[in-house]
Amino acid sequence: MEERAFIDWTSPFTPTQLVDASPTYTAVRTWGKGIGLLRNTGERGAAQLWAFRKREWRAISGATEKIASGLYGYGAPAWAPFGAHRALGLVPARGVIQMYDDHGHAIRSFPVEGSQQGYPVRWSKHEFAYVADFGPEAGRAIIVVDIACGLSRTVWRTADFIAGLAVDFRSGRVAWHAWPSGTMPWDRAQVWTADRAYTYLRPELVAGSTGHAAMNPTWIRDQLYFQFENDEHFRPARQSEDGIQVAAALGGESLSDWFFGWPWTVGVGASTAHVTVRSSTTFVHRWRKDGSVELIESSPVALQEVAGDNKSLWATGSDHTRGSSLWQYQLKKKRWRCISPSSATVLQPDEVSVSELRRTDSGIPFVYFEPSHPKLVAPTDDRPGLIIDVHGGPTAYAKRGLRVTTQFFATSGFAFASVDYRGSVGYGAPYRRSLNGHYGEYDVDDIRAVARYLLERGEIDPTRIFVRGGSSGGMTALLAAEDQIFAGAIAHYPVTDTHRLNAATHEVEGCYLEELIGPLPESIDKFNLISPQFRADFPRKVLVTHGVEDVVIPVQLARDYVAKLQEAGVLVTYLEFPGEGHGYRSVDVQAQVLGAEQAFLSN
Template structure:
């Protein structure tokens, strides 16, 4: 018989320790023939990223020594930190950013020189015909912005910083040699564009020394985002373009693009991390791609001749990192009610095989709240989207007539998207009796370029309006308590959160995870990749300085009238701690309840198990005290200033 208890006070088996202790982060699936490679981010090892592989005989082994942490810092967000081909494995070590060659049981061999981390490498591609490695290099040795180039690194001999193959642009990505080794394709973009705004695809013949000769740009005549150029097995260059609103697959022909598959779904995404893969070739006539439609993803087969698709019947709602070899697909797959998996799929057969899992999850399905994709009206007549999670715990019911408190999640990016895959941090809340809504506000990915462009010039306005509209929609429909509405977010989502609290009075509490309070400081202090991002979202810096001040919560703290908890990494280079501290000091002086937790050794996004647990419990404890809820379990002490 369920126990009657107020929303928010339900005891749950989904503890903070469960979220970190039994789960690893799977990533970067890669097939080298019949050998499967992937990375595991391990919170219990301080967030260390390990490289693993499964051999054809089924044996799994760690490729790099346990002292190695594979992570590239190019663009600060990094990306795929390794590659493998014909048994040769290379990867980037976090501490020194050098590229190493790995063989299990042997000391890793450095391919690049010691630079104190000033030379960084990403988007690694092996060119075995020339016994070299192609990579994007980011050089921090000079003054001002780092210099990005494409380089070739020998696989033998003394460590080499790389011979420059292409330069002259602010950013490079996807060096891709053709199957016959005669040509090279790559992407570039320049300030103030981000890669989801406009990129250029280049193609060049390679001379006898392997250098690009007479590079030619694919001139399309329109502003479009081209992403992930790849050569099919028969030597045809393909690329994803969003010229038709959705990212779709195109073929390069005579320095122009012709559509291959136009379907009513997004086939790629924003290039935040180098080496991201949304599709691969199963054979010369078939590609396997990730399609996103109305918040849910599917793995689908694209007929490159007919331009049609055939979705694969798999029990997952989210995918990442497609890799194909010999008629087999390796992909990260996430269900709505279980842990992430690395799965092996043979499209010619039914079913799939699990190669690795993010961890054991022995939970009663009754504790899992499944999301509902909702569409609701927002400002200026536009529609917005979200995933709504109602409270769910089979052991409890709320008192008659009591509505649950609501946590509004504003994702980061701000080009991110709400995922319907199982997120234990969301289930942490819903299993305790909170409702959660994960908002795909204007600017989110997965709904086409036009929807993504709605945030241009309106960051801090349209995203906030949509978060408010989601909360009001749920409150007016009688699903949540209008007097207990909270908003939370990290990074760009933290900015949306702070704007909602500074410029509006709907929410009664907020939580900012490494969120942006001062747009001027962000424009001045952030790294190269995002240094001109705000030109489109807000206005050109510094010409639009008054607009930056008008949009910065730090300059409008007079509008703050509710408690806020700030959670911040001490080593954050994207959003430095001083931004959170400026906001905290203002709240202190105003006498508003505030809590501030600074985590040494953490950057932009928390990786350590103890940090993730402490931050989550602090947020839960903060909202409980603000909303007068008796917590479901004993919580660590939390100092909340100005709260009796």
């Protein structure tokens, strides 16, 4: 190993090499005698449907055809099995739901209704259904399509948002969760059921009220399961003849990102399996009919979705030393194994910077990665730079699994800290709600506190402290970097003007900022006070990136903020990406962004 100061470290890998070597796996579902999932192919961000059966992989959809959902601006499940040998996939570019067979043949396409769609699901032997969004005036609908004649019919329409559509094929029962426009799902979502036999559904409320939301229903062996806020934590719950049973013994919180229907509850063997998150770490528990709970040991630390059958639990997600992958837990052998096909992995397991859970003296939790390089080592008295990562949401949490960006920065001589500031998920409702009324304050204070904690302990170089974030995290990063302890801020598609954003963003987040800041119009001064657009202080230097097609945070807000920085004489780099929205899908754009961050940190 060659000795070299941290500031002189350069990653042995280019951004393009890292991104190309890091395919992502999502949306795993049991399908026939195996599973299906979506794999990012690296072709313009395309998500390709694959099947895994009898230890063999088979591509089902075309390599350049993107199967995806843009429902509510964030996306939702975009494919579903249709029996053992056919599958449905949303293809936004063509405005259709495409049916495939398990040999990879495109059988027939069906035009979709609405501006965005999600949650395709088998409805009956000859029908499928999906959720369509028609906008604020016309609302949302559940639409059923007959695959024989192609005719569609609306079976339910509402002004509320609909998510988590699930059908119990044998009993004919349907379930979904819904929440009123102007609220967020974790506050007001309710689970509804209906009998699909009716031409127009007659919903019955199962669970959910203000402060006790219920969401993400799924049918397992004719029984309804869902996530339910109980005792200030989201827990797995199930409907029974005696009422709602809650798995209160499970640690952490049973809730998936943004609550839009990612499966965290599945049937496995004779029991059910449930994912929870606690302290930035995911866990899996089995919940049996007798109410007992068992932890499944050694699960990957950053699970995304799960599926189950009689012999195995399947999952997508990442672990300490392996990025996004397909995992299998074998019930009889009680062991996990990675199933993903081999890729051009650029880091060996012993070269990876492994996450460490830490807290400041005041108790702020964060995930910490030390610098690591396959060929270099720093002098013992040298200190690395620091990058503090601010997760978006803000109702979300820091992830522990291996990520390309984290490892790239670690091999470039930086320590990396992802902070679960107040408002984050996985610590219970009081912590999650503590940011309400204090957005732009508590989150900023917590980011600065982590930087000072590491600085006071002598662990980092005081001249190379940076903060980065995207979306809501971008605003927090910009505000935190007004403190001159930071050398600069990196903000991807950031919130810069909260008042204009509140009026211009898409419907699903129309009142989210009022929940975080305060009701309008009486809180207008507070909206402006925390908006980077109206601040008198600035970061020392800034990198801003934005997607031109962003419907969550319009690109004009970023342009106006950049113009203000330029007028103030702040050193600013600004990049726009046509065709990209809120979050970058194209691997080419991801590589460009990572390269821009590398240049920004080096200058």
